Amino acid sequence: MKQLSGADAMFLQLEHGNNFMHVASLAIYDPSTAPGGKVRFKDVLRHFAARVEEFPQFRRRLVRVPLSLDRPYWVEDSGIDVEFHVRHIALPYPGDWRQLCIQVARLHSRPIDRSKPLWEAYIIEGLHNVPGVPPGSFALYCKMHHAIIDGESGTELLKALHSLTPDPIDEDDAPLGGFTADREPLLPELYSRALIQNVGRLPSLARFSLGTAKRIASLGLEAVGNASDLGSSLLPQLRTLLSGDLSPLLAKLPPQTRFSGNVSAHRVFEAVGVPLADFKTIRQQVGGVTLNDLFLALVGGALHKYLGEKRELPETSMIAGVPMTLRGEEKGGDRGNQVGFTFMPVYSEIGDPLLRLRAIADSAQTSKRVTDAVGKELARDLLEYLPGPIGEALVRNIRLPGIGLIVSNVRGPDVPLYMAGAQLVNYSPISIAIDGIGLNVTGFSYNGTMWICAVSCREMMPDPARFAECLRSSFEELRDAAASYAAAAADEPALGEEHEAVDAAPARPSRKRKAAGVRPAKAAGQRRTRAKAGRAAPPSRPRRKAATPDAARE
Numbered sequence: 001m002k003q004l005s006g007a008d009a010m011f012l013q014l015e016h017g018n019n020f021m022h023v024a025s026l027a028i029y030d031p032s033t034a035p036g037g038k039v040r041f042k043d044v045l046r047h048f049a050a051r052v053e054e055f056p057q058f059r060r061r062l063v064r065v066p067l068s069l070d071r072p073y074w075v076e077d078s079g080i081d082v083e084f085h086v087r088h089i090a091l092p093y094p095g096d097w098r099q100l101c102i103q104v105a106r107l108h109s110r111p112i113d114r115s116k117p118l119w120e121a122y123i124i125e126g127l128h129n130v131p132g133v134p135p136g137s138f139a140l141y142c143k144m145h146h147a148i149i150d151g152e153s154g155t156e157l158l159k160a161l162h163s164l165t166p167d168p169i170d171e172d173d174a175p176l177g178g179f180t181a182d183r184e185p186l187l188p189e190l191y192s193r194a195l196i197q198n199v200g201r202l203p204s205l206a207r208f209s210l211g212t213a214k215r216i217a218s219l220g221l222e223a224v225g226n227a228s229d230l231g232s233s234l235l236p237q238l239r240t241l242l243s244g245d246l247s248p249l250l251a252k253l254p255p256q257t258r259f260s261g262n263v264s265a266h267r268v269f270e271a272v273g274v275p276l277a278d279f280k281t282i283r284q285q286v287g288g289v290t291l292n293d294l295f296l297a298l299v300g301g302a303l304h305k306y307l308g309e310k311r312e313l314p315e316t317s318m319i320a321g322v323p324m325t326l327r328g329e330e331k332g333g334d335r336g337n338q339v340g341f342t343f344m345p346v347y348s349e350i351g352d353p354l355l356r357l358r359a360i361a362d363s364a365q366t367s368k369r370v371t372d373a374v375g376k377e378l379a380r381d382l383l384e385y386l387p388g389p390i391g392e393a394l395v396r397n398i399r400l401p402g403i404g405l406i407v408s409n410v411r412g413p414d415v416p417l418y419m420a421g422a423q424l425v426n427y428s429p430i431s432i433a434i435d436g437i438g439l440n441v442t443g444f445s446y447n448g449t450m451w452i453c454a455v456s457c458r459e460m461m462p463d464p465a466r467f468a469e470c471l472r473s474s475f476e477e478l479r480d481a482a483a484s485y486a487a488a489a490a491d492e493p494a495l496g497e498e499h500e501a502v503d504a505a506p507a508r509p510s511r512k513r514k515a516a517g518v519r520p521a522k523a524a525g526q527r528r529t530r531a532k533a534g535r536a537a538p539p540s541r542p543r544r545k546a547a548t549p550d551a552a553r554e
Helices: 006-013 041-052 097-108 151-161 187-219 221-231 234-243 276-286 291-309 353-374 378-385 388-396 464-491 522-529
Strands: 022-030 060-063 073-076 086-090 119-127 137-145 267-275 319-325 339-345 405-411 422-430 439-446 449-457
Touching: 006 378, 006 388, 022 097, 022 151, 041 086, 041 119, 041 151, 097 119, 097 137, 097 267, 097 464, 137 422, 151 319, 151 405, 151 422, 187 388, 267 276, 267 422, 267 464, 276 291, 276 449, 276 464, 291 319, 291 353, 291 405, 291 439, 291 464, 339 353, 353 464, 422 439, 422 449, 449 464
Parallel strands: 086 119, 319 405, 405 439
Antiparallel strands: 022 137, 022 422, 060 073, 119 137, 267 449, 319 339, 439 449
């Protein structure tokens, strides 16, 4: 029996009404790589069963403490009912991408049965007309509750569930079962544990609150706005936290968009793939930016197009909640959720892709300073130290600032993976849309492709295919702008060369050119702040500036 961490319990407590807190993936497989060129359902089932048996997370079910006096517990069963958890369905003719997206959205709109281990999988056949997918391919939609898994641990699980070769699972490797089950805890045991643990958390909570107050106060008003008010004393800090109002965490409240309201019970899903090598090329061409900066700029450009077409583009930038891993070098392990959050503007009001990219890169410096000072572990540690009833009340009473947007980017395996001999050719991460945050855009790199998935509510985004086109167009504009900038910078004469053509001095080697940077001139940056919705300031010529090692952030 294992108790959930504070962060794990939070994802259970946030699930109510139309807020579903499971994450998922859509994987598409080409069976032509398997021996004999085909894969049967029972082959996939046997492979899947053999792999998931190795992970206790797939055997655990919830046991709640009565009256929510403490966080729930995981109780491990003796085995997995694979045929209950893994279902088999097929698309109707013609089996195209749009039908697949609709089917996945329907599956993603259903909560998981909490009386069973919190995961489900669906093998989907009938993919006959999906562009870029070989005929006869099949898909695997798998969802797990966020209380079990986060982005980094999900990547490690993906690797473990697959093989590096197309060799199928042998009959001798089939799961044997027979794991020792936990006994069902008695009520007196749960009550006594709740009392001891809640009392034991109080000293840690006091030390954590005082330390956090000092760190926030040290930042100053210019860094985090009214968040510094939380650092004045312990009592106001706790009162603000327990009120559930997270608005003081933002120096500036984000604009309200169609994604800022409450979500319905209906989800929509879309995904696009772009070459990962192009991201790396853009980074080299412009200099001084990270892959995360590029991904945020891509999303900001897509929102600029999508909301601009609907005449709903706000004059100020949308703000994205950006998850951060807290795992360090150890990416896997049975440690529950190890994730923190920061807030970043995506500069959706800026039309020029390079100006938007530089603005994001500059903002990342301020965000990093605030996060480093306060600590990435702030939210995780707070939930861990709060007594159970207080933590439950805090999460259920929470009022998100209505930022409307979450953007995350996870690095996946860079080699091909196989299931039952079939090669994984397409992998789309499918995340969460909840009240106040109606759009979630997640990137996942796999085998040379960056797969970008958007999840929203049907009422907020009735045309997800159009938003997918905006994502593609935004990426192409960013790629073309970076290539044009690099070409223009390469055509410039190096320092001294223009004088050599005029002076009759003896020839001498020209000075080595500096690497091209993307930082716009100061005047251009000032014009950017005055740009109106739907109309970006014309880009001035960026200064060429070499990217230093300190500026290369991952």
